[in-house]
Amino acid sequence: MSGRRKWLNEVIFGTDTPAGKLFDVFLIWAILISVALVLLVSVQEIAVRYGELFFILEWIFTGLFTIEYLLRIYCSVNRRSYVFSFYGVVDLLAILPSYLALLLTGASTLLVVRLLRVLRIFRILKLVRYLRDANLLARSLWQSRRKIMIFYAGMLVLCVIFGAVMFVVEGPANGFTSIPKSIYWTIVTITTVGFGDITPHTVVGQAIASLAMLIGYSIIAVPTGIVTAELAGELGRDKSSYRCDNCSRAGHDSDAEYCKHCGYKLEQVE
């Protein structure tokens, strides 16, 4: 690996050097601004008035992200693994829609253009690279994934049954036009969102709705309980994995200087 490539690698992938930090800060701002542009251009009035300005800015950012993408490929240690990694795909997706829009201008319908314009919003996924500290949260969620999947499966069964019952009780006259729509209503109700676009009108329907709400209000405790118990465990493990050199017992607080079991001086905790 040449010296220049190595230096580029440190700047672009690393965060330890001043240049690397500067690059990251610059990139985060570029992502945020380009996402904001996509958001703003979706507003009718802004698109009409500032359309051209946004078109130019759009191509500046696409150019920047293209240069970034090419540099990342150039300087990465294992090019193939970068291109097919999550971040490599995201970096490609951040520039692809703009070039596709260019290619498809002639033949394509308006819908495709609009879609490509919106797809550029996935640039925000480039931010995920900077959420590195999220791994305690992610680990907790990951370790409780089986329990959460089972919870979702159970909730699905519940929602289907409630939906079918409400379809029979309320019927199409009160907005429950089909079982899928009734299930949608049940999910809206059991998650305590409560849009109010469909509401029960019969007394029996309101009684069943009350039951669904009370159940939803209580079972919110289940995912909370799962994640809390897992997080508490994770936090505990973080603190207490160091063992005393004398009695080799763990579980010391992060501010402990002496072993709480044998009084021996602890080397380093945390």
Added chain:
Amino acid sequence: MSGRRKWLNEVIFGTDTPAGKLFDVFLIWAILISVALVLLVSVQEIAVRYGELFFILEWIFTGLFTIEYLLRIYCSVNRRSYVFSFYGVVDLLAILPSYLALLLTGASTLLVVRLLRVLRIFRILKLVRYLRDANLLARSLWQSRRKIMIFYAGMLVLCVIFGAVMFVVEGPANGFTSIPKSIYWTIVTITTVGFGDITPHTVVGQAIASLAMLIGYSIIAVPTGIVTAELAGELGRDKSSYRCDNCSRAGHDSDAEYCKHCGYKLEQVE
């Protein structure tokens, strides 16, 4: 028990053999597809256009579930206990509505037919058989059932009182037409669902509604706290899986030095 019956039992009830696993996967897909059919046929347009196709598919699945039911009876070790178990009843309920619909075609009204069609949705309960891993969650909920019942009783008292007060304050003019309806509104509000089909219009009513919301927002902590504390305990018990060398019982704390069951010195915990 004959060899064939034993083999069938292993395939149908067991999950250890490849054939048993294949059977389970096949059955889960059959359940999901047949439930999806019931959902789709409840949509007016689909029922009109594809009515005949759905009718044929319906009978194919009814046939499959009938064969499954008869085989389960045939090969179960204790037939009587299977038939009257939760799963036996669910398996029967999964096929009964279709046959009842056949019997009642002549005399029955449209409502009965519609009801029978919807009842087929309870086939989804056949899935419960595969939620075996849910028992940590179920155990936590089961062990906290008394506390949750008391919580519900307390909430019922609260909702009745709030409902009566809102009925007096707002009155029929603002949609609070009776105390039961006011209680329905209170449940909608206190569980933070908030449909918005009935809302307080007077200043006093809005002040009382605010109080109800703040209470609901806080007491959601109670079921969450109960389940979290219980789950944390369950997880803790799960974790300390080390078994005493003398009495081979697990569940010791991580700082235990002697077996809490037989007093034998523990080698190493954690």
Added chain:
Amino acid sequence: MSGRRKWLNEVIFGTDTPAGKLFDVFLIWAILISVALVLLVSVQEIAVRYGELFFILEWIFTGLFTIEYLLRIYCSVNRRSYVFSFYGVVDLLAILPSYLALLLTGASTLLVVRLLRVLRIFRILKLVRYLRDANLLARSLWQSRRKIMIFYAGMLVLCVIFGAVMFVVEGPANGFTSIPKSIYWTIVTITTVGFGDITPHTVVGQAIASLAMLIGYSIIAVPTGIVTAELAGELGRDKSSYRCDNCSRAGHDSDAEYCKHCGYKLEQVE
């Protein structure tokens, strides 16, 4: 205290004798039915059709509760303390509205009669006597009352400020007619109830509303965290207050038979 009074005291206040249990079950049903009557009579159609029947039933229950109240006064050990206790006041309130309605028939307006009719709903508070097992929950809530009060005070400050800001941003044209109404809207939003009777229409208003929702979504964690931590402590204290006779250390599990610190046989845990 005479023998008859003592026996009555055991039946009415006690729950250990068969007669006492029977009395409690009978009373709970009487409370539930009489509350259901008050609920039903508030429905216009039912009141019109079954008015007379409900009038008679009402007086039967008033009579029963009057007898119960007099018997409780007669047989209680300390009459004065019973009459002025929470339960004594509730028992009096359960019968007072009916007699007041009788007294005020001549002169009173319809509103007073309706109010007195609704006040009878407070009979449901007689049920609180039977929620004795709620004390673990109540203790947890009671011990965290200071923290919850502070949480409410902080939330009040937040709601007032958000309400004032929304009043300025949205103004009377979009339904935010006054600051108190804006505060009502903020409470509806921050508790995630979301009726939808008042909603922000300006872009700035929607941005501020989004902020309020995200804050509300997060700070729900605070009461939950308080109560969970308190409940976990309560559950822990319940389990582990017994101390080993040999080394007098506590913290044993409820199923422990030997001290986990010194291996000494534990007398009795739980």
Added chain:
Amino acid sequence: MSGRRKWLNEVIFGTDTPAGKLFDVFLIWAILISVALVLLVSVQEIAVRYGELFFILEWIFTGLFTIEYLLRIYCSVNRRSYVFSFYGVVDLLAILPSYLALLLTGASTLLVVRLLRVLRIFRILKLVRYLRDANLLARSLWQSRRKIMIFYAGMLVLCVIFGAVMFVVEGPANGFTSIPKSIYWTIVTITTVGFGDITPHTVVGQAIASLAMLIGYSIIAVPTGIVTAELAGELGRDKSSYRCDNCSRAGHDSDAEYCKHCGYKLEQVE
């Protein structure tokens, strides 16, 4: 520092003397009443009818708070640090709008006057001084700020993507007029507020909305888990208030035998 200034300092800043307590109680009432006045005067009818009375009361409270502010400056030990402290700024803000309104009467538009009137509501921040006991809650929130920021960042990414998808799926015809508005809808939905001012009308939109609700219903567990785990730790640390005889530092675990700070044998913990 003169005797009078010292005495004033004790009364105004202190809470230990009877005069200091009386001053605090008086001030809290003055804050609450003056805030209530601002709330009430924002109601059209009240402003019209009692306008003059409120004008007089307003100036009485402005006078009181001005005297309080001047006295606080006069008697504080370090005047500069008080003036620029959070409380000093809040105390100034509590009186500034009234004087500004006086200055700007001639030239200013109605909007500025209305704004200044509403700004007086920030007087409620003077109450923060009395929420001193909130520091356990504040500390827990502060220590989990990084995790909560990451949680918010992740949620932002989620909301932007969901918003863009819903904008494409539902389109302007169903109320999703722009991506920012779609993001507003996503926040309303994912936080389970659910106003119902914008609702999905297409089947695909309702399916995506259901997904957003279920995700929102589950990830509410994350901030709850973070704060609960943190609070439980804080409460645990609070509990072990026993101090080492040698170094008089507290915070030992209940099963500690030696001081974790200096290794000194602990007499008795718990």
